[in-house]
Amino acid sequence: MGFELLTPQYMSKIQVNKLHTLTGHNDCIYALAEGSDPRFFYTGSGDGMVVEWDLDNPKDGKLIAKLPHSVYAISVDKERNLLFIGHNFEGIHVIDLNENKEVWSLKITDQSIFDIKIIGKSLFVATGDGVLTVIDIEEKSLVKHIKLSSKSARVMAVDNDQKHIAIGFSDHTIKIIDAYDFKPVQLLEGHSNSVFALAYSPIHDTLISGGRDASLKFWDTKTYQQTNNVIAHMFAINYLSFKEDGKYFITCSMDKSIKVWDAENHKLLKVIDKARYAGHGTSINKVLWSTYNQSIISVSDDRSISIWEVDI
Template identity: 35%
Template sequence: MAKIEIKKRHTLTGHQNPVFAVEKGVESSKVFTGGNDKGVVEWDSLEGKFLRIILPVKTSVYSLHHIQNSKLLAVGERSGQVTIIDTTNQEIVAKLSHHRKPIFCIQSFHSKPELIISSEDGTVSVWETSTFKLLYNFKVSTETVRCIALNGKEDVFALGSKDSKIRIFDAKEYSIIHEIHEHTMPITALAFSPDNKHLLTGGRDAQLNIFNTVNYALEKNITAHMFSIYGIVYHPYLPLFATASRDKSIKIWRADDFSLLKIISQEKGYESHRLSINGIIWEEDMLISVSDDKSAIIWDIDTNV
């Protein structure tokens, strides 16, 4: 893969305030966004069209997650509430009112019907996804648990906290098995590599750290951005990953040697975001980014050049 070509497909506008979260739908052409305004919005990503407000909300949306093996979307709010909505009929399935502080990340399993939620209150809760009964709640840190990453085998997951520590947990017993303290500032992004050999971590210190998953030793450190890294996402099938930052840039990296391939920013000549980029996801060969500038942008990433 010698080159990639990046073109902007669509800019999605309509949010009245910063957009914090983006998530794919069950259908490949559907995408959801949420932020500091009154609703979670559903878009057609191929056509670049507004479809509907799928869920009105009372407080800012900080996290969105499509629950595995379902048509359900979990919406995490600044209030601490998590609303579960069926995206086909727009029916609210459950309201999880356990946490009293903002919800920053939500993840679920393919292999078992469980949902993990992390909060500013320093705890993580685990829910059964057919009844939405609370299974576990445990303290992780005295500060915000900002992000969650589940590995491909679904036997371990990582939690990143405001205290600058990454904690590795056993996904069956929910017991801690390792702690990493290499960043100097809060952890803001986590991702396991598709082959489960590496854990990538990003922080407010703008550092991208690569750890092996044998003993979680640091293998590589990269000053990847100028400010906080708010997203690390692997391409669904190509050996690429992308990072997004408060510095208004998206960077595309090779997954094999962690070398930089491309920078998407206004400084590099792209009609890109003007403010902090708060989240990114892949949808096939499209990369979707959301920003403080109230917009989402859909990028075509062409590797056949």
């Protein structure tokens, strides 16, 4: 399959307006997460800084943490209002967002930490040695190291029932495991390179994956059979995020573009790039479709954060 064509009615229907460009990080921005209160979001960077931003007052970022090594992964525990920071080559730092201070930390790895997910009282940490580490949040203790690959574990997604966790690897596979007994459920093969992007649809029985091969693959979550493949970008797909209603999703890429997609028929609806919308000048590493005001937030190697209003 080739690139989907943009039809005139889609081009006229979707309006894009760049609301803000936020600066302050001194290195590539790799991590992005929405807060317990979705008015706030958090970014982590190669400069070791983790910053809180307010969508109502976006120009004033607030430094939450400054670590000696780069931060690739952050995650907010919305139930406990804790921010988990993956500190490369060290472990996990935990910030109480009510008090804005570090409350505990755990040395768990000497590897890069690529993703963090929370299910109930369990924290899942994906690292560069292909290990999935499980931590008990309430006990603040290590539960298990699970060696799943000889290559990096790059990205994770949790299904809607919070029973399964999908993990994308640099060995080109996606492994589905049970979130409670950690046993393997399914092995998905189809990508020809590292998997960087994963998300379960909020409304369809679909898992979407993307990666260095620039393709999006769609998997039926009842059978985990692949249902579609779309060559979506010119270079690696770094991340994807669904709109809250599940009808649309966005992808971001090393090709410096953000693309808006119809989630039901997998059609490309809009390209947001530098030429048309004063987009990022280098690789876009993460995107987030805000549940607060439905804006799109993107972070890039160009050290900036962009906030976009997209009228669909």
